[in-house]
Each structure stands twice: as structure tokens, then as C-alpha cells.
Amino acid sequence: xxxxxxxxxxxxxxxxxxxxxxxxxxxxxxxxxxxxxxxxxxxxxxxxxxxxxxxxxxxxxxxxxxxxxxxxxxxxxxxxxxxxxxxxxxxxxxxxxxxxxxxxxxxxxxxxxxxxxxxxxxxxxxxxxxxxxxxxxxxxxxxxxxxxxxxxxxxxxxxxxxxxxxxxxxxxxxxxxxxxxxxxxxxxxxxxxxxxxxxxxxxxxxxxxxxxxxxxxxxxxxxxxxxxxxxxxxxxxxxxxxxxxxxxxxxxxxxxxxxxxxxxxxxxxxxxxxxxxxxxxxxxxxxxxxxxxxxxxxxxxxxxxxxxxxxxxxxxxxxxxxxxxxxxxxxxxxxxxxxxxxxxxxxxxxxxxxxxxxxxxxxxxxxxxxxxxxxxxxxxxxxxxxxxxxxxxxxxxxxxxxx
Amino acid sequence: xxxxxxxxxxxxxxxxxxxxxxxxxxxxxxxxxxxxxxxxxxxxxxxxxxxxxxxxxxxxxxxxxxxxxxxxxxxxxxxxxxxxxxxxxxxxxxxxxxxxxxxxxxxxxxxxxxxxxxxxxxxxxxxxxxxxxxxxxxxxxxxxxxxxxxxx
Amino acid sequence: xxxxxxxxxxxxxxxxxxxxxxxxxxxxxxxxxxxxxxxxxxxxxxxxxxxxxxxxxxxxxxxxxxxxxxxxxxxxxxxxxxxxxxxxxxxxxxxxxxxxxxxxxxxxxxxxxxxxxxxxxxxxxxxxxxxxxxxxxxxx
Numbered sequence: 256x257x258x259x260x261x262x263x264x265x266x267x268x269x270x271x272x273x274x275x276x277x278x279x280x281x282x283x284x285x286x287x288x289x290x291x292x293x294x295x296x297x298x299x300x301x302x303x304x305x306x307x308x309x310x311x312x313x314x315x316x317x318x319x320x321x322x323x324x325x326x327x328x329x330x331x332x333x334x335x336x337x338x339x340x341x342x343x344x345x346x347x348x349x350x351x352x353x354x355x356x357x358x359x360x361x362x363x364x365x366x367x368x369x370x371x372x373x374x375x376x377x378x379x380x381x382x383x384x385x386x387x388x389x390x391x392x393x394x395x396x397x398x399x400x401x402x403x404x405x406x407x408x409x410x411x412x413x414x415x416x417x418x419x420x421x422x423x424x425x426x427x428x429x430x431x432x433x434x435x436x437x438x439x440x441x442x443x444x445x446x447x448x449x450x451x452x453x454x455x456x457x458x459x460x461x462x463x464x465x466x467x468x469x470x471x472x473x474x475x476x477x478x479x480x481x482x483x484x485x486x487x488x489x490x491x492x493x494x495x496x497x498x499x500x501x502x503x504x505x506x507x508x509x510x511x512x513x514x515x516x517x518x519x520x521x522x523x524x525x526x527x528x529x530x531x532x533x534x535x536x537x538x539x540x541x542x543x544x545x546x547x548x549x550x551x552x553x554x555x556x557x558x559x560x561x562x563x564x565x566x567x568x569x570x571x572x573x574x575x576x577x578x579x580x581x582x583x584x585x586x587x588x589x590x591x592x593x594x595x596x597x598x599x600x601x602x603x604x605x606x607x608x609x610x611x612x613x614x615x616x617x618x619x620x621x622x623x624x625x626x627x628x629x630x631x632x633x634x635x636x637x638x639x640x641x642x643x644x645x646x647x648x649x650x651x652x653x654x655x656x657x658x
Numbered sequence: 659x660x661x662x663x664x665x666x667x668x669x670x671x672x673x674x675x676x677x678x679x680x681x682x683x684x685x686x687x688x689x690x691x692x693x694x695x696x697x698x699x700x701x702x703x704x705x706x707x708x709x710x711x712x713x714x715x716x717x718x719x720x721x722x723x724x725x726x727x728x729x730x731x732x733x734x735x736x737x738x739x740x741x742x743x744x745x746x747x748x749x750x751x752x753x754x755x756x757x758x759x760x761x762x763x764x765x766x767x768x769x770x771x772x773x774x775x776x777x778x779x780x781x782x783x784x785x786x787x788x789x790x791x792x793x794x795x796x797x798x799x800x801x802x803x804x805x806x807x808x809x810x
Numbered sequence: 811x812x813x814x815x816x817x818x819x820x821x822x823x824x825x826x827x828x829x830x831x832x833x834x835x836x837x838x839x840x841x842x843x844x845x846x847x848x849x850x851x852x853x854x855x856x857x858x859x860x861x862x863x864x865x866x867x868x869x870x871x872x873x874x875x876x877x878x879x880x881x882x883x884x885x886x887x888x889x890x891x892x893x894x895x896x897x898x899x900x901x902x903x904x905x906x907x908x909x910x911x912x913x914x915x916x917x918x919x920x921x922x923x924x925x926x927x928x929x930x931x932x933x934x935x936x937x938x939x940x941x942x943x944x945x946x947x948x949x950x
Contacts, residue, residue: 268761269762270762280773280774281773281775282771282772283772284738284772284775285737285738285739285740285772285775286738286834286835287737287775287834287837287838287841288738289738289775290837290841294841295841295842295844296842296846297845359920360919360920360921360923383760395831397737397739397803397834398737398832398833399834399837401737401738402739402760404739404741405740405744405745405760406740406760406761410745411744411758411759412754412758412759419745419750420745420801431829432829432894433893433894434831435737435803436803438803438892439741439801446895449829449898449925494923494924495924498920498922499925501918501920544919555919556917558918560913560919560921561917561919564913579905579944579945580908581903583908583911584880584881584905584909584910584943585880585881585913586921588945591945602845603844604905604940604944607944608944608945737834775838
């Protein structure tokens with residue numbers, strides 16, 4: 256049994272058939288996981304200024320660039336093992352660098368609240384064994400964490416949920432779109448307008464406090480009734496919800512205060528984004544957007560987006576991320592003006608403009624380590640087959656030594 | 659769920675009998691039960707029915723690989739989420755420590771397994787839709803987000 | 811609005827709100843080959859309700875140009891798989907959707923990936939190739 260790094264569910268019941276040092280077949284992994292484990296068609300090769308090099312020269316050149324930079328930044332991390340993340344945080348300290356990960360424009364603000372214990376949360380095993388009311392809010396698990404409903408939330412029998420989903424559990428979707436998850440939630444799909452989450456929460460708060468909600472009264476009262484009766488509830492908060500109430504997370508806090516049996520779980524896509532948040536939090540008290548200068552500084556201006564927009568870095572190391580693909584087109588222009596170093600198993604948009612590329616092993620397939628599941632549980636990753644690629648952790652160790 | 663009327667609406671509705679059925683409605687019934695193929699309706703192969711033919715083809719996904727029992731898994735639609743693996747009452751009964759609690763199937767008595775990111779059905783004779791005490795079970799169809807499982 | 815502009819342009823222009831979402835088939839294509847045709851096909855698409863398509867005179871499969879204050883991109887318009895009331899169109903998260911996302915975040919670092927407004931009109935051009943969406947490759 257091996258662990259899948261296709262998403263932050265880190266399914267640890269995958270079987271693989273290896274033949275001639277490649278995965279010939281996966282069993283139990285979903286479509287997303289199978290694609291992840293079988294790998295990409297264009298592996299990254301070591302290069303310097305777009306010319307093929309060897310791994311030693313690439314690492315040496317990367318070290319030189321980072322050492323000479325006035326304001327280096329290390330970004331990515333959500334597809335790296337915990338061991339690599341810890342090394343990366345050490346490297347950022349040593350370089351007096353800015354460090355940030357993809358949670359910066361994803362679930363960071365919500366995970367921060369969870370780690371600060373401002374929200375009640377629970378494990379996925381708790382959900383499987385006890386949960387009777389599940390709310391997918393701005394999250395489409397069916398497409399992003401495909402086995403979420405089958406492994407943990409809705410379909411499996413659990414210790415106190417022995418009778419199957421039709422009788423023992425209610426799944427609810429609150430979304431602007433009838434997603435694949437909403438389709439499973441059939442009779443309990445609440446369609447809200449874009450940016451309508453805050454108003455929906457306020458109406459629910461009214462209903463739960465015995466007032467008549469001004470908005471969609473009948474449906475809100477019906478939903479409030481289900482929530483009040485829940486023995487163990489879980490709100491699976493997706494970026495649909497997070498983005499929508501990012502200026503006003505306190506409304507969600509207020510709502511869960513009225514629902515003492517409910518737990519909040521931020522839905523995470525990348526397999527170890529939560530790991531980075533936990534590792535950095537343990538060392539600095541912050542989940543992302545940190546600049547070291549002997550002290551720890553945490554400000555929004557150290558977010559990858561603001562750094563690129565305001566041109567605050569003069570050398571960027573990207574590891575296990577593709578900012579050129581995932582950030583607004585206007586913001587990533589700065590990437591072509593500075594030296595970018597890219598560490599990844601595969602060629603990415605970012606690697607195409609990088610001045611140094613360093614290929615690494617696919618974690619969980621070609622290298623081992625640990626990662627943190629979306630609920631905070633630590634999961635072991637195994638090395639499935641022999642290969643010549645360096646793990647991301649080893650590359651960072653060598654970079655550190657060279658600096 | 660696909661209905662006879664949906665199919666009928668897309669046919670030429672001329673009752674020309676070229677297919678051998680007495681009416682287009684009868685042909686629609688035969689299409690739904692997969693006794694006939696779209697191409698057996700020769701008028702619909704003509705250019706002016708192109709749109710309707712394409713719609714019909716989209717509705718009647720290929721039945722290649724249909725089990726003798728009539729179950730079809732449209733692997734091109736399947737996301738491998740495993741909802742059917744866990745929801746199938748036969749899987750629950752036959753694998754209480756595996757599929758029933760959301761884990762990977764732990765034995766070969768289950769009907770559904772996910773291979774290469776897509777569901778594969780076996781032990782199909784165990785399915786509640788077949789045999790002497792058959793029931794019209796929807797336990798694998800309802801939990802499928804993409805309509806990848808169908809019985810014909 | 812569309813009518814007035816229609817006098818001056820070949821095809822009328824409409825305003826549309828866009829939100830992004832995730833699609834497992836597109837993610838699968840991304841894992842396999844982010845430079846491949848399949849990824850492009852599944853990414854460079856805007857999903858619209860039947861009502862909106864009709865209202866704007868587009869057919870499923872038409873190429874459309876989306877223009878926001880931040881950029882412009884040509885993608886294919888398609889009808890939503892399920893009935894949606896309309897008023898909002900959907901794009902999977904990709905370099906094509908990112909071409910029109912604003913970088914303005916009020917200094918907070920989180921772009922409005924899920925809340926965009928753009929002008930939409932029929933396009934004669936081909937779907938924007940990936941290379942055109944990569945700064946640094948733009949001149950090439």
C-alpha cells in the first residue's frame with residue numbers, strides 16, 4: 256500500500272504495479288491520483304540560462320544567484336514533503352529571505368484560524384465515525400478531493416453511523432454552481448449568488464437565533480432546522496467560501512459559535528499545503544508571508560502576489576509550484592525580469608522562463624517523506640521505485656551547503 | 659434517467675418503417691433497450707438530421723463492454739471517486755472491513771473496484787438487479803456524480 | 811448596450827460575470843501534460859447557461875473574446891452541463907482564466923479569482939495559444 260499525493264486527502268490505500276521502473280497500473284486511486292502517480296510526459300531537465308546542464312552545476316548556479324540577491328524569495332512548497340519544507344524554512348532564515356506558499360492566495364487565512372484554535376475542527380476519522388450533517392460550502396470535493404465523500408464523509412459506514420448514508424447522514428452543498436458535489440447533495444443544494452456567502456451566513460445566524468431571516472426565509476429556516484438537530488456536523492469550507500468572505504471571516508466564526516456541534520475543515524487541494532502552514536506556524540507563529548532578517552516579519556506585503564506586483568524580490572526560487580500558471584497574468588510579468596530558479600519534477604510554465612532548472616523526484620513515488628493531510632493528520636509517503644532523481648529535500652540540503 | 663420520449667423527439671418522426679419497426683416510437687423503445695443501433699434508422703444518417711443524430715449519439719453512449727447483465731460503466735465519464743464502491747450494498751456486505759468503511763476493497767468479492775483511476779465492475783452476478791430475488795437497486799447509480807454507470 | 815456598440819463592431823459586446831472552478835478531467839490533463847492539446851481544450855473554455863448563450867447570440871462551440879481591465883483572451887464558449895440560471899459564466903482555473911483576473915487586491919494578496927467581470931464578444935481569432943499567456947515568451 257502506498258500513499259497518493261494527488262490531493263490533500265493523501266489516500267494511503269493505493270496499490271501500484273511497477274514495471275521497468277514506471278508505474279504500469281494504479282489501483283484504488285481516483286482519476287486525479289492515478290494521473291499524479293503515473294507522472295507527466297515532460298520531465299524537467301537541469302538547465303542554466305535555458306541551456307542543458309547537469310544537476311551539480313544547476314545547484315551551484317542557483318546557490319550563487321540566491322547568495323547574491325538583495326531580497327531573495329522562496330515560493331511554492333505545497334507540493335513538497337514536510338522534510339523539504341523545514342529545510343526550506345531554514346534556507347530562508349539563512350538567506351534573510353521572504354518565504355511564502357500557495358496558501359497565500361488560497362486557504363491560508365482559514366488554516367491560520369484553525370491552527371490558532373479559533374475554529375473548532377476535527378479529523379476525517381471523526382467525520383467518518385460520527386458526522387451526521389456534512390456541509391460542502393464553496394467546495395467541490397468530487398472534483399478536487401475526489402474520494403472525500405467515499406472514504407470519509409458521506410458514503411462509508413462509521414462507528415456511530417452504521418446504517419448507510421441514506422438514513423444516517425445528510426449532505427448539503429452551498430455553492431454558486433451545481434457542481435458534481437452539489438449533484439450528490441441533491442435535495443440539499445442551496446444555490447447562492449456570487450459573493451452571496453456573507454448574506455447567507457447572516458440569514459442563517461438570524462434563523463439560529465430565533466429571528467425570521469429576511470433572505471430566502473423558507474429555505475434558510477429549513478436548513479437551520481437541520482443544523483440545529485445535528486449531533487456531529489462538519490463544514491467543509493472551500494475557496495469559494497474563503498474568497499467570498501475573506502474580508503470578514505468573523506461572520507463564519509459567529510455562525511459556528513451558534514453551532515456547538517459543528518467543526519470546520521478547510522478543504523485543501525495540493526497534497527502538502529497544510530504541512531507548510533503547520534511547519535512555518537510551528538517555527539514562526541505564522542502560516543505564510545514571512546520575511547526573515549534575524550527576526551520574523553509577517554505582513555501582507557510579503558505575499559507572493561504583492562511581492563511580484565511591487566517588484567520586491569530580485570531572485571525567486573520556485574519549488575513545487577507554477578506561479579506563472581496560477582497567478583493573474585498582469586502580476587507574473589515581473590517573473591521575466593528577475594532570475595527565477597525552478598525545482599520541480601516536471602516542466603512547468605515557470606520552468607520555461609527560469610534561468611536555472613533543477614529536476615527533482617516525484618514525492619510519494621520516487622522519494623519518501625511525510626506530509627500533512629487536510630485535517631492535520633501526518634501521513635507517511637513511500638518511495639515506490641528506484642530512480643536517479645534527487646528528492647526536493649536533498650536538493651535543498653545541497654543548496655544550503657553551497658550557500 | 660434517459661426516457662423513450664427524449665429519444666423519440668430526436669428521431670425523424672415520419673414512421674417510414676425503413677428500420678423494420680412499425681413506428682418511430684417503437685424504434686425509440688428499441689434504441690433505449692439497446693436492441694437497435696442509431697444507424698439502423700437510415701433517414702437520420704442524412705445531413706439535415708446531423709444535429710439530432712449527434713444528440714442521439716451523445717445520449718446513447720457506446721454500449722461496448724456492457725456486461726451480460728446489462729451494466730455499463732462509461733469509463734470516459736468516471737472520475738474514480740469510488741462512491742459506488744462504498745455505496746453498493748453487495749460491497750458493504752462482502753467487505754465490511756474494507757469497502758464498507760470507505761477503504762480500498764480488501765477482497766475479491768466486491769462488485770466495484772477502481773483501476774487506473776476508473777471503476778471496473780466484476781462479480782456482476784452478485785448484483786441485486788439480477789438473480790431470482792432481484793430488486794431495482796440504484797445504489798451505484800445515484801451516488802455517481804457524472805452518470806458513468808448505467809443499466810440497459 | 812450591445813446594440814449601440816454593434817453599429818461599430820462586427821459583433822455586439824456584452825458584459826458578463828465570471829467565476830472559476832475546478833474540473834477533475836482538466837486537472838488530470840494538467841498532471842499529464844500542461845503543454846498538451848487536451849489541457850488547452852479543457853482549460854480555454856467558458857461555460858455558459860443556455861439562456862445567456864441565446865441572449866448573446868452565441869452557439870456552443872463559438873470562439874469568444876473575453877476582455878477585462880487586466881487582459882484579453884480568446885476561448886471557446888460552451889453550454890453548461892447542468893441547467894444554470896445564468897448571469898454567471900464559469901471557467902476552470904488556468905492561465906486562460908488568469909489572463910483576465912485583476913492583480914488588484916487592496917494590498918491583501920488574494921486576487922478575485924472567483925469574481926470577475928469581462929466584456930464578451932464573438933471572436934474570429936483562434937483560441938489564445940499558451941505561449942501568448944507567458945510573459946518573457948511573448949516577444950518570441
